[in-house]
Amino acid sequence: MAEQSVPGATHADPTWAIDLADVAKTYKGKIEALKGISMRIQQGEVFGLLGPNGAGKSTLVKILMTIIKPSRCQGTVLGHPVGSLQVLRRVGYLPEHHRFPNYLTGAQVLDFYAAMGEVPRRVRRKRIGELLELVGMGDWGKTRVSKYSKGMKQRVGIAQALMNDPDIILLDEPTDGVDPVGRRDIRNILAELKARGKTVFLNSHLLSELEMVCDRVAILVHGQVAQQGTIDDLTAGKERYEIQLECDSPLQDQTCAALLRKITLEPSQSNKRNADRFVLPSGPWVECEQSTLRIGTTDPALIQPIIDVLRQQRVMIRSIKPLRPSLEDLFLEAVDDAQPDESEAPSPHQKKSKTKRKNRKNKKNHRESQA
Ligand code: ADP
Ligand code: MG
Numbered sequence: 001m002a003e004q005s006v007p008g009a010t011h012a013d014p015t016w017a018i019d020l021a022d023v024a025k026t027y028k029g030k031i032e033a034l035k036g037i038s039m040r041i042q043q044g045e046v047f048g049l050l051g052p053n054g055a056g057k058s059t060l061v062k063i064l065m066t067i068i069k070p071s072r073c074q075g076t077v078l079g080h081p082v083g084s085l086q087v088l089r090r091v092g093y094l095p096e097h098h099r100f101p102n103y104l105t106g107a108q109v110l111d112f113y114a115a116m117g118e119v120p121r122r123v124r125r126k127r128i129g130e131l132l133e134l135v136g137m138g139d140w141g142k143t144r145v146s147k148y149s150k151g152m153k154q155r156v157g158i159a160q161a162l163m164n165d166p167d168i169i170l171l172d173e174p175t176d177g178v179d180p181v182g183r184r185d186i187r188n189i190l191a192e193l194k195a196r197g198k199t200v201f202l203n204s205h206l207l208s209e210l211e212m213v214c215d216r217v218a219i220l221v222h223g224q225v226a227q228q229g230t231i232d233d234l235t236a237g238k239e240r241y242e243i244q245l246e247c248d249s250p251l252q253d254q255t256c257a258a259l260l261r262k263i264t265l266e267p268s269q270s271n272k273r274n275a276d277r278f279v280l281p282s283g284p285w286v287e288c289e290q291s292t293l294r295i296g297t298t299d300p301a302l303i304q305p306i307i308d309v310l311r312q313q314r315v316m317i318r319s320i321k322p323l324r325p326s327l328e329d330l331f332l333e334a335v336d337d338a339q340p341d342e343s344e345a346p347s348p349h350q351k352k353s354k355t356k357r358k359n360r361k362n363k364k365n366h367r368e369s370q371a
Contacts, residue, residue: 016040016041016042016043017042017044017045017077017167017168017199017201018039018075018076018078018199018201019040019041019075019076020040020074020082021038021074022036022038022072023037023038023039023060023070023072023074023075024037024070024071024072024073025056025059025068025071025223026071032223033056033059033223034063034070035222035223036072036224037060037220037224037225038225039218039225039228041199041201041216042199042215043167043199044194044197044198044199045199045200045216046193046194046200046202046213046214046215047201047202047214047215047216047217047218048203048204048210048214048217048218049201049204049217049218050204050205050207050217050218050220050327050331051205051219051221052205052221052335053205055221055222056222057172057203057220058096058172058203060220061170061201064077064082064091064201065088065091065170066082066083066088070082077168078090078091078167078168088117089117089118089164090164090167091166091167091169092162092163092164092166092170093161093169093170093172094154094157094158094160094161094170094171094172095172096172096173096176096203097176098153098157100153100156100157100160101145102145103145103146105141105142105143105144106132106137106140106143106145106148106152106156107128107132107141109156109160110127110128110131110132110160110163111124111128113163114127114160114163114164117163119163119164124163127162128141131162131163134162134189134192135156135158135185135189136155136185137152137155137159140152150177150178151177151179151182154174154175154177154178155182155185155186155189157174158174158189162193166198167198168200169193169198169199169200171200171201171202171203173203173204173205174186174202175206176206183206187213190213191213202214207326207328207331208326208327208328210327211231211326211327214231215230216230217229217230217231217234217327219330219334221335221338222338224338226337227330227334231327234330235324235330238324238325238329239297239298239322239323239324239325240294240324241294241297241298241303241320241321241322241323242292242293242294242295242319242320242321242323243292243293243294243295243307243310243317243319243320244291244292244318244319244320244321245292245293245315245316245317245318246291246315246316246317246318247291259310259313259315280302280305280306282305283297283302284296284297284302298322298324300322303320307320
């Protein structure tokens with residue numbers, strides 16, 4: 001495949017840590033967990049696989065770990081065909097919902113799992129202390145797992161995944177059930193792993209988590225990759241400015257429209273409730289909803305004339321913020337877009353989602369038409 005087919009890929013001649021094409025898995029002949037996905041992960045990057053529960057994330061990781069057999073699969077892990085056992089020596093794995101034996105101490109957990117992975121005893125002795133330190137568990141190695149919090153178990157789980165000094169680390173929901181401080185610490189550990197040149201493949205349904213740590217993400221919905229790329233790639237063209245106006249009470253629609261008429265050329269069609277869109281002479285759309293003005297640009301020069309008009313009108317400005325859609329916005333858009341089409345009989349819930357999707361699509365199309 002040509003390199004430009006990988007969204008967000010930057011290296012001229014990348015060596016892929018994971019290179020997958022057409023991976024499919026059907027459980028029991030009927031549950032299509034993966035429907036033929038393709039994905040490439042560069043060496044040394046932190047890659048996030050994002051998706052709602054049941055999207056197929058863990059299935060993919062288990063295929064890479066040879067725990068389950070794919071129905072169909074082409075591709076390689078560190079240059080070896082998926083399914084080859086020898087490459088697992090170079091891969092570390094934190095399964096989701098793992099349960100270490102409660103009677104073992106943290107240090108014994110690391111020793112036990114590394115021994116199963118045939119890491120020599122001498123190497124294990126050395127790494128146990130180092131890795132417990134790395135994950136902030138230096139003082140807890142001699143305490144039994146039964147005394148650990150969920151966050152501490154996750155930290156030991158990550159240390160366990162590093163005992164064989166792997167080149168690729170597969171982490172399935174590493175921050176599941178971990179409090180915000182623990183999540184920040186885990187993010188720092190991931191940054192440290194990246195600094196050491198490791199490739200990290202991370203599954204998560206915690207969107208803000210991925211936004212903060214990942215070089216690239218893929219959004220998996222119903223066993224298919226809906227989007228793939230850097231967060232900048234995925235948000236490109238969707239940024240906006242928001243100007244918050246100081247008002248005693250939210251502006252009425254008519255007041256909004258009057259204000260917009262002063263700063264724009266013409267009203268344009270929009271189906272958004274409580275907001276009419278107008279077009280600035282310089283091109284971008286602008287809309288006013290209650291006390292918020294939104295402008296479809298990230299160019300500060302284009303919002304200066306608006307500020308001038310607002311000040312001439314003696315409207316007080318409370319804040320001006322450049323915004324881009326969060327990963328959550330992109331994710332919801334991908335999930336909405338993946339809803340069944342009109343020909344399929346929808347459930348009441350799907351009907352509701354379809355209306356939302358329609359509105360969002362109209363909004364998106366409208367923005368694009370203004371670009
Ligand atoms: P995720 O990790 O994204 O939550 P999973 O990969 O665990 O998703 O599951 C994807 C789909 O496959 C779900 O519909 C799930 O119920 C189904 N599934 C997962 N494991 C099995 C299994 N062992 N047998 C049958 N169905 C399974
Ligand atoms: Mg899962």
